[in-house]
Structures are given as C-alpha cells and as structure tokens.
Amino acid sequence: MDMNLGAGAGTADQAAETGLVVDRVVKHYGRVEVLHDVSLGIEPGRFVTLLGPSGSGKSTLLMCIAGFEEVGAGDIRLDGRSLRGLPPEKRDFGMVFQGYALFPHLTVAENIAFPLRIRGVGRAERESRVRAALSMVRMDGLADRLPRQISGGQQQRVALARAIVFEPRVLLLDEPLSALDRGLRAEMQEELKRLHGELALSFIYVTHDQEEALFLSDKVAILNFGRIQQVGDPATLYSRPVNRFVAGFLGRSNLIELSGRVISGVFIADPAGSPFAVPPRLEAPGRDDGPCRLTACHRPERAQLAAPGEGEGLALDGEIAQVAYHGTTLEVALRLADGSAFHVSLLNRGVLPQRGERARVLLDPGSLVPLADG
Amino acid sequence: MHTLKRSGATLALAWMVLSFLLLPAFVVFPVSLTTTRYLSLPRDGVSFQHWRTLFTDPAWMSGIWESLVIATVSTAIAVAAGTLCAIGCWRLGTRVAEQVRAAMILPLMVPTIVYALGIYRLYVELDLVGTMLGVILAHAVTGLPYVVLTVTASLSNLDPALEKAARSLGANVPQTLARVIVPNVLPGVLSGAIFAFIHSWDELVIVIFIGGRALFTLPRLMWDGINENLDPAIAAVASALILFTLVVLLVELGLRARRERRDGGAA
Numbered sequence: 001m002d003m004n005l006g007a008g009a010g011t012a013d014q015a016a017e018t019g020l021v022v023d024r025v026v027k028h029y030g031r032v033e034v035l036h037d038v039s040l041g042i043e044p045g046r047f048v049t050l051l052g053p054s055g056s057g058k059s060t061l062l063m064c065i066a067g068f069e070e071v072g073a074g075d076i077r078l079d080g081r082s083l084r085g086l087p088p089e090k091r092d093f094g095m096v097f098q099g100y101a102l103f104p105h106l107t108v109a110e111n112i113a114f115p116l117r118i119r120g121v122g123r124a125e126r127e128s129r130v131r132a133a134l135s136m137v138r139m140d141g142l143a144d145r146l147p148r149q150i151s152g153g154q155q156q157r158v159a160l161a162r163a164i165v166f167e168p169r170v171l172l173l174d175e176p177l178s179a180l181d182r183g184l185r186a187e188m189q190e191e192l193k194r195l196h197g198e199l200a201l202s203f204i205y206v207t208h209d210q211e212e213a214l215f216l217s218d219k220v221a222i223l224n225f226g227r228i229q230q231v232g233d234p235a236t237l238y239s240r241p242v243n244r245f246v247a248g249f250l251g252r253s254n255l256i257e258l259s260g261r262v263i264s265g266v267f268i269a270d271p272a273g274s275p276f277a278v279p280p281r282l283e284a285p286g287r288d289d290g291p292c293r294l295t296a297c298h299r300p301e302r303a304q305l306a307a308p309g310e311g312e313g314l315a316l317d318g319e320i321a322q323v324a325y326h327g328t329t330l331e332v333a334l335r336l337a338d339g340s341a342f343h344v345s346l347l348n349r350g351v352l353p354q355r356g357e358r359a360r361v362l363l364d365p366g367s368l369v370p371l372a373d374g
Numbered sequence: 375m376h377t378l379k380r381s382g383a384t385l386a387l388a389w390m391v392l393s394f395l396l397l398p399a400f401v402v403f404p405v406s407l408t409t410t411r412y413l414s415l416p417r418d419g420v421s422f423q424h425w426r427t428l429f430t431d432p433a434w435m436s437g438i439w440e441s442l443v444i445a446t447v448s449t450a451i452a453v454a455a456g457t458l459c460a461i462g463c464w465r466l467g468t469r470v471a472e473q474v475r476a477a478m479i480l481p482l483m484v485p486t487i488v489y490a491l492g493i494y495r496l497y498v499e500l501d502l503v504g505t506m507l508g509v510i511l512a513h514a515v516t517g518l519p520y521v522v523l524t525v526t527a528s529l530s531n532l533d534p535a536l537e538k539a540a541r542s543l544g545a546n547v548p549q550t551l552a553r554v555i556v557p558n559v560l561p562g563v564l565s566g567a568i569f570a571f572i573h574s575w576d577e578l579v580i581v582i583f584i585g586g587r588a589l590f591t592l593p594r595l596m597w598d599g600i601n602e603n604l605d606p607a608i609a610a611v612a613s614a615l616i617l618f619t620l621v622v623l624l625v626e627l628g629l630r631a632r633r634e635r636r637d638g639g640a641a
Contacts, residue, residue: 066542068541087541088542089544089545092544094543097539098535101536101538103539104532104558105557114540114543114553115543118543118544118553162543163543172542
C-alpha cells in the first residue's frame with residue numbers, strides 16, 4: 001500500500017513537471033565517465049547555457065538531450081514524459097551546429113523547407129512559413145542562393161531559421177557562434193537574444209565562452225569533468241561562485257586564504273590568520289562551529305584604491321607591483337605583506353597609480369565569498 | 375626546385391609516350407574497314423562489310439546483348455553495395471571502418487587470374503559455373519572498389535554534422551540517406567558506376583574461367599575469334615568497344631564539366 005502510494009506520488013510529480021528535466025544522468029564512453037550524476041531543470045521559455053571547458057561533458061549532455069547519445073543511467077524528460085529510446089527525429093528539437101550544417105545541394109529556401117517537407121506540410125503553407133522564418137532572421141531576398149554563395153554569418157541565420165521553422169519544442173545550439181569572427185559574433189549574440197525574446201521557446205546553448213554565456217542566458221550551468229559545478233543566473237554565478245573552479249573559470253578572481261573559527265554560521269577570522277587590517281566576518285552557512293580554514297573569493301572590480309592608512313572596513317595594505325593600462329580600466333597588481341599578489345580592476349579616472357607606491361585597497365562590503373572547497 | 379623547360383626534346387618525348395599509349399587502340403579502326411577477308415589494313419578502298427557482319431551475325435549480337443546485361447546488372451549491384459558501404463564507413467569513422475574500406479579495395483589488388491581461380495573453385499561447389507548470375511556476381515565484386523573509392527572521395531568533402539542536422543529536423547535514417555547524403559555524393563556514385571560498367575564491359579579473364587561453354591560476352595567472342603580465325607569482324611567489334619567506352623567516358627567528363635561550371639559560377 002505504502003509502496004504503491006510512493007510510486008504514484010513519483011509519477012504525479014513527473015506529470016506536473018513542465019519543461020525539460022535532466023534527471024541524474026550518467027554517461028560512459030567505454031570506461032571513462034563523461035557525465036556524472038547530472039541534474040538540471042530547463043523551464044519553458046528559458047535561455048539556459050551549458051558552460052564549461054572542452055572535455056567538460058557539455059556537448060555530450062546536449063547530444064543526450066538531442067537523442068544522438070543514449071544516457072547510461074538516469075533520465076531526460078520533457079513535460080514529464082521520458083525521452084528514453086526516442087530517436088532524434090521524433091523529438092521535435094531544433095538544432096543549430098557550429099559548422100551550420102546546411103545542406104549544400106539545397107537553396108536557402110529549400111534548406112528551411114526541409115523539416116516542413118519531411119512533415120508533409122502542403123506547398124502553400126510551406127512557402128509562407130519559409131518566408132516568415134526568413135524574415136524572422138532578416139534574410140529575405142537570399143532565398144534562392146545556395147549555402148556556399150552566402151557568408152558564414154548568413155549561413156548561421158539560415159541554420160537558425162531552419163531549426164525554428166517547424167516550431168520545435170526546444171532549440172538546441174551547439175557552439176553556434178564559435179566559427180564566426182569577433183564582430184559578427186557580437187552581432188549574432190544580439191540576434192539570438194532578440195529571437196529568444198520573440199519566440200517563447202526554450203533555448204539550450206552550449207559554449208565555452210563565459211562572456212557569451214553571461215550575456216545571453218537566463219540560467220547557466222557550469223560543467224567540469226562531467227559534473228555540474230554550479231547552476232544559477234549569471235549575476236549569482238558571477239558574484240557568488242561556490243568553488244575554485246567556478247571562481248576561476250567565470251571571470252578573474254582573487255583567492256584569499258583565511259583561518260579562524262565558525263560561530264553559529266558566521267566565520268570570524270583570527271587577527272593572525274588573515275592579511276586584513278581588521279579581521280573579516282563572513283556568512284558561512286552550513287559550516288560546523290569550531291576552528292576552520294577557508295578560501296574566500298573576491299572579484300577584482302569590487303574594490304577601491306586609497307592612500308595608505310585611509311578608509312575603514314575590509315582593507316588590505318601593500319605595494320603597487322604592476323599597473324596595466326587598458327583604456328577604460330586599469331589593472332593594478334598589489335603585493336601584500338605576505339608576498340602574495342592581489343589584483344584590482346579600476347575604472348580609469350585619469351589618475352595613474354605608480355609602481356612602488358604604498359597603497360591601501362578597500363574591498364566592497366559583502367564582496368568576500370567563502371568557497372565550498374576552500 | 376626549378377621548373378621544367380618546355381624544350382623540343384621533352385615535347386617530342388611526351389608525344390611519343392602519348393602515341394604509344396593511344397595508337398595501338400586506334401589501329402583497329404582502319405583494319406575494320408578492310409576489303410579483304412583476313413586482318414589487314416585497307417589497301418584497295420574501304421568496306422563496311424565487317425561492320426555489317428557484326429550487327430547481323432546472331433553470335434555477335436548475342437555477345438553484345440550478354441555483355442550489356444552482365445555489365446548493367448553487375449554495375450547496379452556494385453553501385454548499391456559500394457555506396458552504402460562507403461557511407462557506412464564514413465558515418466562510423468572508426469579504425470574498423472578504415473579496415474573495411476581497405477578490404478573493399480582488395481579486389482583491385484589481387485591479380486584477376488588468382489581471383490578467377492578462387493571464384494571458379496567456389497562456383498563449382500555452388501553450381502554457378504557457366505551461368506550469367508555467376509558472372510554478374512563476380513563482376514559486381516570486382517566492380518565494387520571503383521564505387522567505394524569514388525563515393526569515399528565525394529564523402530570526404532561532406533560535413534558529418536549534415537546527418538545530425540537532417541535527423542534533428544525530423545528525417546529518419548532512410549530519409550536522411552535518400553534526401554541528404556546520396557544527393558550530395560551523386561557525382562561520386564555516377565563516376566563509380568561508369569568505371570564499374572566499363573570494367574565489366576571489357577572483362578575477359580573471369581568470363582573465361584567461369585563462363586564455361588555457355589557464356590560468350592563480346593571480349594570472350596573476340597578472344598575465341600582471334601584464336602580460331604582472323605576474321606576482320608573482330609576489328610569491327612574492337613572498334614565498337616572502344617567507341618562505346620569513349621562515349622561513356624565523354625558522358626562522365628561532360629557531367630563533371632557541367633558540375634564544375636555550376637559550382638564555379640556559384641562561388
């Protein structure tokens with residue numbers, strides 16, 4: 001009785017699910033585990049990015065979602081229905097590839113009409129939908145060209161049109177912009193963002209480019225070695241990385257070793273255990289009371305430079321070791337008393353700190369974030 | 375490195391090599407027009423009597439017919455099997471696929487006479503000696519390498535993501551094959567078909583071994599004719615063979631030129 005109830009509750013949960021759910025997926029290539037217990041929810045209409053270095057498993061996860069790879073254990077569900085065993089052509093997922101993958105023997109219009117032909121859509125409707133898709137990606141007028149007659153950026157627009165023309169349930173994008181040059185990439189990023197806004201369609205986007213991920217996404221999942229490191233919206237991921245990998249992969253960071261003790265969820269550094277003039281206190285939820293060492297992460301732009309001895313709060317004293325001039329910003333490296341380096345990124349206000357000067361860095365309140373693996 | 379100078383000597387050498395390659399093939403044309411009843415160059419005018427023999431004599435006509443049927447059917451088999459094999463290897467892209475591809479080229483490397491001997495032993499067991507089916511199957515196998523080679527060459531320019539793209543757009547595997555992969559390797563399939571056809575059309579050794587006393591293709595008839603009499607009709611047959619092969623090759627060249635013009639204009 002209880003067992004039945006339990007099983008029933010499980011399916012009821014799944015039936016109430018909306019969007020795409022990756023549920024404890026494990027995947028091996030031979031004896032190498034490429035995905036380890038990966039879980040991720042992709043709510044309808046969201047722009048979700050899988051971000052990670054090469055070999056992190058992000059593309060494998062996308063191929064599992066697309067149906068080109070089978071999952072070893074775990075499940076992938078769409079609106080509560082398992083996709084296990086469903087071949088890619090039955091999933092109704094649009095897909096955009098790094099190399100565009102346009103059919104070279106078909107014109108732009110024929111490429112976009114391909115998924116409609118396969119679905120047996122009548123000629124009149126097919127033509128009007130192809131026209132609509134073309135204008136959606138601003139490619140009207142190039143319908144009769146062959147793929148090799150148009151530029152890379154245009155090819156990617158056609159690939160996008162082809163992937164959305166059949167009103168897919170999810171759009172999968174596998175590093176779609178990495179073959180484009182810098183300027184074009186920025187333009188296409190804007191374009192993708194606009195399309196996502198107009199389409200009310202979930203986008204699942206794979207990239208190794210962190211700036212692209214932060215700019216485009218509602219939600220980013222950071223992967224490394226086949227494990228999800230952290231999932232969250234870009235602002236949270238950037239300001240509150242949970243571990244060294246995320247802190248290092250997403251933007252630049254200063255890592256500061258601290259020792260002290262935890263008292264009811266608050267870490268208090270020892271005066272001798274930190275480089276700060278006044279030992280900091282950090283929120284450290286989930287840690288047991290008692291003595292502890294931890295690593296805190298700090299983003300270089302969340303600090304000000306002040307004259308020695310000036311200012312209060314989270315302050316570090318040191319000597320300016322290096323100043324790099326970047327136009328809008330100045331990247332300053334400070335050598336602290338213990339010999340370690342601390343990086344500060346400042347807006348260029350016309351005053352250049354000089355090498356060898358003594359200086360004090362004032363950290364923004366709350367800008368020190370304890371890392372889980374510190 | 376220095377470039378080769380176009381001196382008189384090198385030009386003369388080039389023309390000599392070319393003549394040596396081509397002229398023996400074309401000597402049969404004048405011979406086929408001789409007025410005599412034995413193999414000779416025409417001296418007292420020309421005559422089409424030997425060409426008439428070729429197209430009226432039932433033995434030659436049945437030879438033409440048998441050659442055509444065998445070449446057509448064996449080419450069809452070689453094209454179907456070779457194309458699928460090349461596409462399969464391309465999709466897998468593994469080391470095993472590489473080995474399979476190498477094995478497919480094997481019939482090209484093994485001396486035909488060795489291969490024919492082996493086939494003969496096998497066909498005795500299978501009761502296929504002297505049957506058209508036997509020759510068709512043997513020619514299909516020996517024609518296979520041409521198709522595998524040309525289709526593999528076409529596939530090497532094809533983006534492997536095309537298959538994934540087609541399937542993500544709703545096409546199942548057969549639809550992907552028919553609507554995306556095959557149209558893109560069609561030039562290779564056609565070239566392979568033409569080579570396989572010509573291969574079967576002028577193949578003699580296998581036919582001698584396994585044709586028994588029942589099958590007389592054109593090359594077989596010529597071989598027997600040359601041994602038994604010196605009828606100039608043989609020269610007419612040889613000329614016809616060469617002309618036919620030339621036509622087929624010109625068609626292939628024409629197709630290729632048209633394709634390149636289209637591609638060139640497109641770029």
